[in-house]
Each structure stands twice: as C-alpha cells, then as structure tokens.
Amino acid sequence: MSNEQGPVAVITGAASGIGRGLAEHAATLGMRLVLADRDAAGLQALCDQLQASGVQAIACVTDVGDVTQVERLRDQAVEHFGGVDLLFNNAGVMQTGFSWEITEAQWQRMLDVNLNGVINGIRSFVPLLLSQGRTAHVINTASLAGLVSSPLMAPYNVTKQAVVALSETLHYELAMLGAPVSVSVLCPGPVASEIMASNQVVDTAGSDFSQLLDSTIRQGMTPAELAAQVFDAVAQKRFWILPHKGFKPAFERRVQSILGETNPQFQMADVEDDAHAAR
Numbered sequence: 001m002s003n004e005q006g007p008v009a010v011i012t013g014a015a016s017g018i019g020r021g022l023a024e025h026a027a028t029l030g031m032r033l034v035l036a037d038r039d040a041a042g043l044q045a046l047c048d049q050l051q052a053s054g055v056q057a058i059a060c061v062t063d064v065g066d067v068t069q070v071e072r073l074r075d076q077a078v079e080h081f082g083g084v085d086l087l088f089n090n091a092g093v094m095q096t097g098f099s100w101e102i103t104e105a106q107w108q109r110m111l112d113v114n115l116n117g118v119i120n121g122i123r124s125f126v127p128l129l130l131s132q133g134r135t136a137h138v139i140n141t142a143s144l145a146g147l148v149s150s151p152l153m154a155p156y157n158v159t160k161q162a163v164v165a166l167s168e169t170l171h172y173e174l175a176m177l178g179a180p181v182s183v184s185v186l187c188p189g190p191v192a193s194e195i196m197a198s199n200q201v202v203d204t205a206g207s208d209f210s211q212l213l214d215s216t217i218r219q220g221m222t223p224a225e226l227a228a229q230v231f232d233a234v235a236q237k238r239f240w241i242l243p244h245k246g247f248k249p250a251f252e253r254r255v256q257s258i259l260g261e262t263n264p265q266f267q268m269a270d271v272e273d274d275a276h277a278a279r
C-alpha cells in the first residue's frame with residue numbers, strides 16, 4: 001500500500017544535526033517523511049525546504065519524553081500517510097559534569113529524552129509496525145558512549161548504554177516472533193551537530209571537558225556522510241551501525257578488562273582518534 005508511493009519514515013530530532021541529515025537523505029530515496037522535534041521553528045524550516053523540492057513531508061512538534069505526544073506522532077503518521085515503514089528514535093541531549101554535581105533535574109532531563117524518548121517510541125510504534133504485517137525497521141540512535149564509558153558524561157553514558165541494551169532486547173524479541181520488523185542501533189562517534197548547545201555546564205572540571213568535546217564534535221563526520229552509512233546498513237538489515245572505526249581499540253580494551261577482571265582505564269586519545277578517523 002504505502003510503499004507504492006515510497007516508504008514512510010518517522011524521524012525524531014529531525015530539526016538539526018544527525019536527524020536532519022537522515023531526513024535529507026531519506027528524501028533523496030523518495031521516502032515520505034514524518035518529521036518530529038520539539039524545536040517548532042527548526043522543524044518547520046526543514047519541512048518547508050523539503051516540501052519546496054517536492055518531498056511529501058509533515059512536521060509534528062513532539063517532545064519525545066512525553067508518551068502522549070509520541071502516541072500523537074504515531075497517529076499523525078497513520079492519518080497522513082496510512083502507516084510507517086521506518087522509525088528513527090534519534091532525538092537526544094548532552095550533559096557533562098561530575099556524576100555527583102549533576103542535579104536531579106539534569107539527570108531526569110537526560111533520562112526523559114535519551115532513554116524514555118526511545119522507550120516511548122518503541123511502546124507507541126512497535127504494535128503498529130507488527131499489526132501492519134509488512135517489513136519495517138526501527139533505528140535507535142545510541143552513541144559510542146553506548147559501548148565505551150568516558151568520565152564527565154555519566155547521564156549520557158548511562159542512557160546510551162541503556163539504549164544499546166534496549167535495542168538488543170527488541171531485536172531478540174522480534175526474532176522470537178519471526179516478525180518482519182528489523183532493528184538497528186546507531187553508535188556514532190563525533191558528528192558535526194548542535195548537540196553541545198543542549199549541554200547545561202554545571203561544573204568545576206566539566207567546563208574544560210565540554211569545550212574539548214565541543215571542538216571534537218565540530219570536527220566530526222558530517223550528518224550527510226553518516227546518513228549515507230545508516231541507510232546502507234538499513235538496506236542490509238544490519239543491527240550494529242558503527243560508522244567510526246577508530247574506537248575499536250578502546251572497546252577491545254574494555255572487553256579485555258571485563259574478561260580479565262582488571263580495572264578499566266580511560267584514554268582521552270580514543271575520543272580524539274575518532275574525530276580524526278571520521279575525516
């Protein structure tokens with residue numbers, strides 16, 4: 001049905017950075033787009049730009065941390081396009097600082113957006129995808145922080161590692177059912193975006209770290225390059241999407257540390273190597 005007119009992709013966090021890159025790439029593939037973000041102005045600007053070039057797109061202002069709004073997003077997608085083929089749970093925010101200096105409200109914001117946003121997406125959309133009885137794909141944006149922890153990013157590491165665990169679990173569950181719904185988890189290193197604008201710097205040590213992180217992200221892979229890799233992986237139904245290969249030694253050290261029961265050691269060079277590997 002809907003595929004005759006191009007698959008329908010729902011993208012959260014579409015107004016900026018990675019989500020915007022995914023939307024622009026999806027448009028080149030002839031997809032119909034349901035664009036979601038809590039930034040109403042940025043979302044409308046993207047939607048206008050895509051519609052002006054003939055893309056079928058709608059803008060749905062959505063806070064992914066609010067399940068009612070995510071259910072409304074699903075209903076808008078169905079009302080407008082009749083169904084959903086791809087769901088990108090992509091919206092996310094940053095928080096740096098010592099774990100114990102980050103306030104309760106700041107921790108809660110990270111849990112609400114980065115983790116509950118993905119949970120809300122899965123709970124609202126997967127029943128629909130299953131009921132459609134056709135192939136569909138869920139892509140959750142985690143991060144390299146979902147695989148390797150670094151200091152001064154506790155809420156980010158915690159939420160992204162939870163998104164990796166949630167994605168693996170969902171993958172196993174859909175396989176148990178033999179459902180035609182596939183899952184991918186996207187774990188990028190630095191990608192040039194506005195994410196550091198969402199960082200609420202609290203701290204003593206954290207401000208230097210957040211400046212380093214900001215410059216590493218600004219020098220990162222472009223969202224367009226990332227999006228091309230993501231859609232290739234989706235076409236291959238690949239679960240792990242790891243666009244930055246430079247992190248692998250850090251991940252190997254982590255696994256060796258766990259298996260050998262030796263204490264973990266963080267090396268800042270791993271983060272910087274990833275930025276270089278991305279160029």
Ligand SMILES: NC(=O)c1ccc[n+]([C@@H]2O[C@H](COP(=O)([O-])OP(=O)(O)OC[C@H]3O[C@@H](n4cnc5c(N)ncnc54)[C@H](O)[C@@H]3O)[C@@H](O)[C@H]2O)c1
Nearest residue numbers: 013015016017018038063064091092143190191193194195
């Ligand atoms: N940029 C990187 O280096 C990088 C690396 C790994 C993972 N990521 C992840 O990629 C995803 C996209 O981030 P980005 O780097 O493109 O950042 P970005 O700030 O450029 O874009 C994020 C978008 O999400 C939106 N958003 C934030 N909170 C929201 C909410 N509650 N509801 C709806 N929309 C919301 C913002 O308005 C923004 O448009 C995030 O999950 C982030 O953690 C980014």
